[in-house]
Amino acid sequence: MKGKGRNKFVQILCGLTIGGILGYFYAGLLRVLKEHNNLQDNLKDYEGTIQFMKTTDKQMQILYLVVLVISMGFVISKMGLKNKEYEDASDFGVHGTSRWGTILELLKGGAIAKDSKYSEKDPFKTLKAENGIILGRDIKTKKLIIVHDETTVDNQNVNVVGSSGSGKGQAFAINNLINNRERTIICTDPKGELYNLTHKIKEDQGYKVYQIDFINFESNAYNPLDYVKDDQEALQLAKTISKNSKKDDKEDYFFNTAKDLLAGLIIYCKSENPNANIPKDVKREFYRVSDDENYLRELCDAIGEDHPAYNLLKDASIAEGKTRTSILSSFAQQTGIFSLQKVARMTTHSDFNFREFQKEKSILYIKIRMDENPFTPLTATFFDQLITVFYDIADRNDSKLPIPSIFLLDEFANIGKIEKYGRVLSTCRGLGMSMITIIQDNAQLENLYGKEVARTIINNHDFTLFLRTKDPETAKYYSNLAGETTVRMTSESLSSPSGMFSGKSSSSKSVQEQYVKRPLITEGELINIDKQDCYVFISGYYPLKLKKAWQFVIYKDFLKNYDEYRERYRSLFNHNDKKVEELTDNELEKDVKVNLQKEKIVQEPEPQMDKKEEVELNIHEENEADNLNDDINTPQSIEKLARDYLDGKFTLNEYLPREKIESINMTLFEEEREYVDYSVELETIMENADFSSESIESVIKIKQGMQSMEDNKTEIAKNVELANNIDDIEKLLSQDIKDIEKDIDEELNFLVQ
Numbered sequence: 001m002k003g004k005g006r007n008k009f010v011q012i013l014c015g016l017t018i019g020g021i022l023g024y025f026y027a028g029l030l031r032v033l034k035e036h037n038n039l040q041d042n043l044k045d046y047e048g049t050i051q052f053m054k055t056t057d058k059q060m061q062i063l064y065l066v067v068l069v070i071s072m073g074f075v076i077s078k079m080g081l082k083n084k085e086y087e088d089a090s091d092f093g094v095h096g097t098s099r100w101g102t103i104l105e106l107l108k109g110g111a112i113a114k115d116s117k118y119s120e121k122d123p124f125k126t127l128k129a130e131n132g133i134i135l136g137r138d139i140k141t142k143k144l145i146i147v148h149d150e151t152t153v154d155n156q157n158v159n160v161v162g163s164s165g166s167g168k169g170q171a172f173a174i175n176n177l178i179n180n181r182e183r184t185i186i187c188t189d190p191k192g193e194l195y196n197l198t199h200k201i202k203e204d205q206g207y208k209v210y211q212i213d214f215i216n217f218e219s220n221a222y223n224p225l226d227y228v229k230d231d232q233e234a235l236q237l238a239k240t241i242s243k244n245s246k247k248d249d250k251e252d253y254f255f256n257t258a259k260d261l262l263a264g265l266i267i268y269c270k271s272e273n274p275n276a277n278i279p280k281d282v283k284r285e286f287y288r289v290s291d292d293e294n295y296l297r298e299l300c301d302a303i304g305e306d307h308p309a310y311n312l313l314k315d316a317s318i319a320e321g322k323t324r325t326s327i328l329s330s331f332a333q334q335t336g337i338f339s340l341q342k343v344a345r346m347t348t349h350s351d352f353n354f355r356e357f358q359k360e361k362s363i364l365y366i367k368i369r370m371d372e373n374p375f376t377p378l379t380a381t382f383f384d385q386l387i388t389v390f391y392d393i394a395d396r397n398d399s400k401l402p403i404p405s406i407f408l409l410d411e412f413a414n415i416g417k418i419e420k421y422g423r424v425l426s427t428c429r430g431l432g433m434s435m436i437t438i439i440q441d442n443a444q445l446e447n448l449y450g451k452e453v454a455r456t457i458i459n460n461h462d463f464t465l466f467l468r469t470k471d472p473e474t475a476k477y478y479s480n481l482a483g484e485t486t487v488r489m490t491s492e493s494l495s496s497p498s499g500m501f502s503g504k505s506s507s508s509k510s511v512q513e514q515y516v517k518r519p520l521i522t523e524g525e526l527i528n529i530d531k532q533d534c535y536v537f538i539s540g541y542y543p544l545k546l547k548k549a550w551q552f553v554i555y556k557d558f559l560k561n562y563d564e565y566r567e568r569y570r571s572l573f574n575h576n577d578k579k580v581e582e583l584t585d586n587e588l589e590k591d592v593k594v595n596l597q598k599e600k601i602v603q604e605p606e607p608q609m610d611k612k613e614e615v616e617l618n619i620h621e622e623n624e625a626d627n628l629n630d631d632i633n634t635p636q637s638i639e640k641l642a643r644d645y646l647d648g649k650f651t652l653n654e655y656l657p658r659e660k661i662e663s664i665n666m667t668l669f670e671e672e673r674e675y676v677d678y679s680v681e682l683e684t685i686m687e688n689a690d691f692s693s694e695s696i697e698s699v700i701k702i703k704q705g706m707q708s709m710e711d712n713k714t715e716i717a718k719n720v721e722l723a724n725n726i727d728d729i730e731k732l733l734s735q736d737i738k739d740i741e742k743d744i745d746e747e748l749n750f751l752v753q
Contacts, residue, residue, distance in 0.1 A: 016072065023068040027053050030060055087488040095517030098483030101542030103138050103145070111538060113148035118549075123558035127569070131182055133158055133406075133434070134175040135465050136534050136546030137554065144549060145536060146179070149404070153462045153539055156434035157425050161474065162467030163440050169193060171534075171548040172465065173410055176436070177363070178555070180406055181205050183434075185363040186386065187408035188415065190370040197559050202363045204570045210352055210364040214379050217342040219367075220351040223277045224378075227354070227385045231267050231308040238263035240384050242334045244376040244416040249450075254323075257315050258330035261289075264312030268303065278335065279344035286335070290328055293320075337377055347378070354389040358402045373414040380416030383409075387424055394431040404432035412437045413444040422453055425460035437461065441471035462539035467548070468529055475526040478535070482520040482543050489514045 028042040031052045042049050053064060088099060106112045113132050119125035119142070132148040133156065147156055162168040169191070177185065177198045185202075189195050189211075199209050213219040224241075228234050242259040265285045269276035276282070289296045296317040300310055316327055337343050357364065368379055387407075394401050409415065418424075425435055437457070439445060445454035458464075469475055491512040520543065521535065529535075536544040551559060558565055 018072075022071045023064070024049070026064060026067050026071070030056070030064060034060065087490065088485070095486040095515065096484030096520075098485045098520040099542055100520070101538075101544050103141055103143060103544075106145070106538070106541060106544075109541065110150070110152035111147075111541060112151070113144075113146040116144040116146045117142060118144050118554045120553055120556065123555045123565070124568070126554045127178070127558070127572070129179060131180055133436070133463075134172070134179050134549050134554075135463065135536050136544075137549045139547050144554065145544070145546060147463060155425070155429040155460070155462045157428070157461040158434070158436045158463040158465060159458060159461035160436065160438040160465045160467065161441065161469055161478070162438070162465075163470045166467035167531075167548050167550065168410060168438055168467065170552070171467070171550050173408060173438070174198060174551045174559070175549055175554065176406075176408060177202065178551075182361065182404070184357045184361050184401075184403045184405040185408060186357070186405065187363070187365060188410045188412075189365045189367050190411045190414070192367055195365040195367075199363075199365070200562060200566070201559075201569070204566065204573065206361065206573055208356075208360055208362045210357075210362060211367070212364065212382075213367040214373075214375055214382075215367045215369055217346045221346050221349050222382060223347050223350045224381050224385060225266060225270060225277050225282075226350045227389060228266060228270055231263070231312075233388075234266040234270070235260075235263045235312070236384070236388075237381060238266060240381045240417075240419065241377045243419070244380045245334045245336070254326040254330045257319070257327045258334055260312045261286075261316040261327065261331055262334060264309040264316075267309035267312065268299070268307075271307070271309070275349075277348045278338045279347055283335065283338060286328075286331060289316075293324070334377070337375055343375070343378065354386050355393065357405070358390070358393050361403050368411065368414055370411055370414070373416065376414075376416030379414075380418055383415055384418050384420070387418070387420070390433065391431065399430060401432040404434075406434045406436065408436045408438075410438045412439050413448050417448055421449075422456045422460060425457060435461075441469050441474040442477055443471055443473065464537040466526070466529075466535040466537070468531075469526065472523065472527070475523040478526055478537070479519050479521050479523045481537060482535075484517055485520045486515055487518045489516050 025043070027049050028039050031037065031042045031049055032039050034052070034056065053061065103112075107114060113130035115128075115130040117125060118129065118137060126144070129144055130146055130148050132146040132151075135145040135147065135158070137144050147153070147158065149156075160168060160172055162172075173187070173194060174197060177187065177194060178201060185207075187194060195211055199211075202209055211219050212222060224237055228237055238259050242255065242262065246255070262282070265282045266276075266278075269281040269285060273281060296313060300313050300317050303310055305311075316324075319327055338347060356362065366379075366382075369375075373379060390401060390405065424433075428435055442454065442458065445457055448454075449457065464478075464481075466478055469478075491514070526535075532547055534546050534548050536546055538544070562569075
């Protein structure tokens with residue numbers, strides 16, 4: 001054993017050192033006997049004493065060596081050094097049976113991926129590893145520990161514990177953005193580093209890339225009210241906003257009444273305007289309530305008891321005096337962030353819909369603050385609604401998401417309090433969702449959710465990656481989680497009879513073995529873990545001690561020099577075929593356009609073919625073209641094409657809701673080709689429109705667009721069927737737009753007059 005050898009070496013070294021000192025002292029004494037001089041002078045005269053021993057007679061030298069050997073033996077025997085060492089005895093199990101797990105056990109159990117080789121020299125070997133969540137690496141087998149989609153472990157939720165600087169980004173997050181190539185990914189990006197390093201890679205993997213910024217509020221917009229369809233969702237929204245706006249757990253009458261008032265005003269505003277938002281509509285109603293003591297009472301009388309907002313508004317409407325003032329003060333505090341100009345600007349409308357993330361594989365980078373987040377009412381609401389939408393999509397799709405998804409939530413505690421997060425963790429596996437919760441220590445969760453809920457959240461992760469902690473309580477938790485083991489402690493000692501010249505040469509050696517209890521990982525080992533190491537805890541398996549999977553180790557310089565690797569990496573993906581498979585019918589024509597454009601840009605020389613091969617190829621291409629034209633030239637496909645045309649051209653304004661336009665009757669594209677009275681179809685839209693000149697113009701554009709499509713439906717079907725390249729389709733669509741624009745001014749003037 002290493003420990004045993006080391007102890008013996010120390011023992012011998014100490015004996016030689018002390019024996020050498022005593023030997024020099026004896027040499028000085030022998031010189032005194034021979035030369036009759038002073039001992040002190042001899043000890044100071046190093047060269048003279050050493051020269052004396054070299055030149056003196058053999059009898060004197062033999063005497064010196066005998067005395068030196070006896071002295072060294074005496075020193076070693078009297079040092080009383082004992083050799084102690086620990087050995088694993090978990091199989092004996094008298095004090096505990098915990099031990100270190102092995103990669104082979106995980107592979108046999110189906111917990112991790114088999115195809116997980118990595119190379120420190122060739123990044124493309126690592127890039128071909130199986131899809132999944134990378135936890136760490138084993139340097140002996142040169143394998144990554146990857147949680148694959150078909151893992152036999154109950155869920156794929158991963159709890160990552162790592163204090164600042166422990167490698168949460170460089171040794172975990174970046175790897176898993178790269179290695180998950182088929183799932184929709186929702187990831188928080190506190191530094192903006194993940195977007196900068198990986199968004200090009202995700203684009204080349206065929207992803208649609210989104211980004212939203214809750215730090216500077218300079219990217220896409222998000223209106224929470226766009227995801228409120230009924231009073232239950234309004235109440236949940238108000239609850240999330242209010243709970244994340246307070247700094248303590250106090251929820252008194254004033255707080256709860258203000259929360260109900262918020263929910264009631266949201267329902268009322270949405271019933272009046274489907275495009276309502278908090279900064280303009282809800283806050284405007286609140287200001288009216290504040291300015292007029294009778295306004296809320298009159299509003300309740302006007303909407304009646306059957307209105308879903310009535311009961312929520314009633315308590316606040318009857319409050320008077322200081323009670324009313326306290327309720328309004330609590331309301332103002334709960335919705336305060338929506339008064340900030342940058343927040344108001346961002347939350348008046350939405351630039352994307354959460355449902356888009358399940359139409360094609362997508363990645364959303366979400367910037368949130370690394371330190372204290374003052375916008376938790378907004379960020380917590382964002383995630384709460386996003387998760388709700390995903391659950392709703394799964395409920396309508398046989399309890400499965402169309403595209404499996406990963407939530408990679410770095411600095412999780414800074415998002416804010418997501419009330420249902422514990423329940424989500426326990427049910428998401430069946431829907432095709434994996435939740436990755438990244439925290440600095442357990443205290444972060446306990447401060448936000450309380451100890452009981454925090455424990456539930458931690459326990460609902462079947463995988464835990466421990467990078468490092470500075471919190472003793474967190475270290476204690478994971479030391480206990482690793483369990484206790486039994487070790488065999490061997491003690492070895494060597495002794496000889498006392499007395500330097502006793503005349504006895506016998507000595508004794510004693511060996512003792514003890515079985516003692518020891519934590520598999522002590523708290524100190526967790527706190528002082530080497531920067532290169534990490535621990536992995538997997539439900540149903542023994543813990544693993546691994547090396548961190550630093551991205552610059554397993555991918556070498558792939559990220560740093562991605563532009564140099566890009567063409568080769570893109571060649572690994574067949575974007576066109578994959579995307580067509582995922583598209584719905586009404587997106588087919590758009591994808592054909594994109595593919596045709598790409599083919600025009602990249603014109604590589606074709607290899608020469610003999611005539612037989614050329615004929616076979618032409619027949620194959622003609623059959624594909626016929627099939628494509630047959631698909632497009634059906635009444636259903638033409639109808640969907642028209643919807644795309646109108647939706648893409650005429651819904652980019654803030655006056656008309658997208659759902660109103662999508663609800664327009666499209667029977668003109670059905671087989672009977674019946675005409676439709678568009679004034680009737682537009683009446684609902686115009687009732688909800690803001691009657692400014694811009695809104696009237698928007699209505700006219702839609703009406704003219706539909707009329708143009710009606711007038712040209714036969715010609716469109718014919719031309720699409722006969723079109724041989726993208727230029728014909730573009731000319732056709734541009735001509736329709738010109739026809740529409742010619743009549744807009746005349747119609748607008750007539751309507752305004």
